[in-house]
Amino acid sequence: EDKVVQSPLSLVVHEGDTVTLNCSYEVTNFRSLLWYKQEKKAPTFLFMLTSSGIEKKSGRLSSILDKKELSSILNITATQTGDSAIYLCAVEGAALLFGKGTRLHILP
Amino acid sequence: GAVVSQHPSRVICKSGTSVKIECRSLDFQATTMFWYRQFPKKSLMLMATSNEGSKATYEQGVEKDKFLINHASLTLSTLTVTSAHPEDSSFYICSARRDGYYQPQHFGDGTRLSIL
Numbered sequence: 001e002d003k004v005v006q007s008p009l010s011l012v013v014h015e016g017d018t019v020t021l022n023c024s025y026e027v028t029n030f031r032s033l034l035w036y037k038q039e040k041k042a043p044t045f046l047f048m049l050t051s052s053g054i055e056k057k058s059g060r061l062s063s064i065l066d067k068k069e070l071s072s073i074l075n076i077t078a079t080q081t082g083d084s085a086i087y088l089c090a091v092e093g094a095a096l097l098f099g100k101g102t103r104l105h106i107l108p
Numbered sequence: 109g110a111v112v113s114q115h116p117s118r119v120i121c122k123s124g125t126s127v128k129i130e131c132r133s134l135d136f137q138a139t140t141m142f143w144y145r146q147f148p149k150k151s152l153m154l155m156a157t158s159n160e161g162s163k164a165t166y167e168q169g170v171e172k173d174k175f176l177i178n179h180a181s182l183t184l185s186t187l188t189v190t191s192a193h194p195e196d197s198s199f200y201i202c203s204a205r206r207d208g209y210y211q212p213q214h215f216g217d218g219t220r221l222s223i224l
Contacts, residue, residue: 034212034213036215042114042201042215042216042217042218043201043215044215045110045212088152095154096142096213097154098151098152100150
């Protein structure tokens with residue numbers, strides 16, 4: 001059965017810290033891995049990864065895919081209170097399968 | 109950009125009512141749109157894939173007569189929850205994907221449905 005597992009499930013850090021969120025998957029016919037940020041409403045798109053070893057970067061956020069290890073990480077450097085959210089990892093095979101998310105809380 | 113608009117954002121209605129939710133891609137065409145349901149503190153669960161000009165594809169366990177999907181144009185899909193009951197109360201989210209390879213799904217803001 002296909003699955004996407006995220007860790008940790010929740011994380012509390014202080015503003016300015018760097019965090020690393022993990023996502024591992026077992027998905028038939030892998031096409032891509034996506035990261036989304038969900039605050040109060042629906043998820044907003046962060047990154048789409050299709051190739052191993054190529055880092056995607058947007059400001060303080062970056063992500064990389066390891067197809068050999070069937071995993072991906074999302075890094076956030078110099079965290080701010082506005083980064084507090086649920087970060088969702090999703091893997092596209094036959095359909096888009098979501099992990100349970102990592103609830104990140106940044107303390108001021 | 110890739111903006112997806114979902115309307116309404118919140119609905120409260122009596123048991124037995126049918127409720128229609130609209131999902132529009134505002135600045136791109138989407139042959140395929142998706143409908144998800146999210147329970148509290150749970151992740152998104154795909155309900156169905158909406159295909160422009162053809163029948164929707166429903167996930168196992170989702171009643172197609174209960175959740176009617178219509179994708180009449182390249183920018184609009186609708187989900188109608190027919191004869192809604194309290195157990196249908198949930199957060200419903202749509203997404204749309206630009207046509208082409210390796211395009212991400214972009215999500216609407218969701219509709220919180222409460223059936224009394």
